[in-house]
Amino acid sequence: MDTGTHIVMGIALGGLATLDPVVQSDPTLFHAVMAGTIIGSNAPDLDTVLKLRNNAIYIRNHRGITHSIPAVIFFGVAISSLIHAFVPDVSFFHLWAWTFAAVIIHVFVDLFNAYGTQAFRPFRNKWIAHGFINTFDAYIFNLHIIGIITWILGANPGPTWLIIYSIIALYYVKRYLDKREIVKKIKDYFPNTENVTTSPTMKQNFWRVAITTKDKFYVGIVENGHIQIIDEFHKRPIPKNPMMDIAVLDQNIAAFLSFSPVYRWEVAEYDGYTEVRFIDLRYRSKDYYPFVAVVQIDANNNIISSYTGWIHSENKLKRKLIIT
Structure with missing residues (x-):
């Protein structure tokens, strides 16, 4: 609380x-x-x-x-x-x-x-x-x-x-019975559901949900008992390669992974460095996923910047990182 x-x-x-x-x-x-x-x-x-x-x-x-x-x-x-x-x-x-x-x-x-x-x-x-x-x-x-x-x-x-x-x-x-009903409806809709993470909001009848199935993540909302799926992502294991092996050892990425049970990752190439981003799927708010971990790695596989925390815009995230 x-x-x-x-x-x-x-x-x-x-x-x-x-x-x-x-x-x-x-x-x-x-x-x-x-x-x-x-x-x-x-x-x-x-x-x-x-x-x-x-x-x-x-x-x-x-x-x-x-x-x-x-x-x-x-x-x-x-x-x-x-x-x-x-x-x-x-x-x-x-x-x-x-x-x-x-x-x-x-x-x-x-x-x-x-x-x-x-x-x-x-x-x-x-x-x-x-x-x-x-x-x-x-x-x-x-x-x-x-x-x-x-x-x-x-x-x-x-x-x-x-x-x-x-x-x-x-x-x-x-509230427990409310959650149980939500989880039941989701499992009826997605029979291959492995896990449902619920995040209640300040509105009594409005919930955020992150659904894990065998091969996908689904992110949605539940309002007055009606489930709406907003995003879906294919589940991808973290690859084993030199760059990713370095990324997951960074203290910010390691802290994120120790805490977040439902996340996706993405890699973006820029001039002079590669950015690896991990995104928690539980807290989607206003079309944005605010809880992230980011590491930037140069061509020689050296970490040049990293961050983890709650960020509500890309501009704020860039200000937290050395490379902008």
């Missing part, structure tokens, strides 16, 4: 903690728990600072180790211990339990958007992205805002958040 949603979820969990009799009876513990749930709800996104280094490192690591099982355990203990150092008289167990829950919930909800996480590291490095909740979901965010306002106006926070989270749980079930 986005940062704003994680913040309001931290506040909500602090309110939900008042259902715990120990928290409810100790105002100091309540405030400590509130701090823990807000910080814990955002701690796994600490890896966002990797953007300051470069996109390749960020893409390789974002929602990776910081969303892993060891990191969840570490954040729960570290945040609780830090807060407890300032209020040593409160119950450490209850402070830790609610802070730990906040960290777990952060990772859990991130599993359901198209980006996903590597939540089962170190046991499995596979990206898990169920793709039926948008990174920013207005319904979920607005329900939290309603809950916060209701709480400010005097409502009992425990029952209030219990009701709201019951509604959100039903909403998750509804």
Whole structure:
């Protein structure tokens, strides 16, 4: 989820903690728990600072180790211990339990958007992205805002958040069923479908889909249950040749390939260099595929420039590369 949603979820969990009799009876513990749930709800996104280094490192690591099982355990203990150092008289167990829950919930909800996480590291490095909740979901965010306002106006926070989270749980079930119906329709239309990647949008009844069959990729949209195929591409394995062998070892290309499960590649020849481009097919927007990785290689098979990231125009991509 986005940062704003994680913040309001931290506040909500602090309110939900008042259902715990120990928290409810100790105002100091309540405030400590509130701090823990807000910080814990955002701690796994600490890896966002990797953007300051470069996109390749960020893409390789974002929602990776910081969303892993060891990191969840570490954040729960570290945040609780830090807060407890300032209020040593409160119950450490209850402070830790609610802070730990906040960290777990952060990772859990991130599993359901198209980006996903590597939540089962170190046991499995596979990206898990169920793709039926948008990174920013207005319904979920607005329900939290309603809950916060209701709480400010005097409502009992425990029952209030219990009701709201019951509604959100039903909403998750509804979105899962929406996705399942989309996948079923696609598999009925393309019997040889191997995989369907869904990307929900801010519009409830508008989805992006990338379909993998035995020999093709299809890119389309689903609006109000109607599937429209927009692009199709033949599946081509990455060739084994000296130029491509060098390209896939570039840090930007390697980062892209470690993350993207549905992509195509293309090669273009220019004066003095060859450009190899990898294009993620999951995020088509406004007739453009914004998530790419590009490497430029000279006649001597030396890499002269490369880039990976989100680009919404060719002009912006050219500015990121040395050769223009």
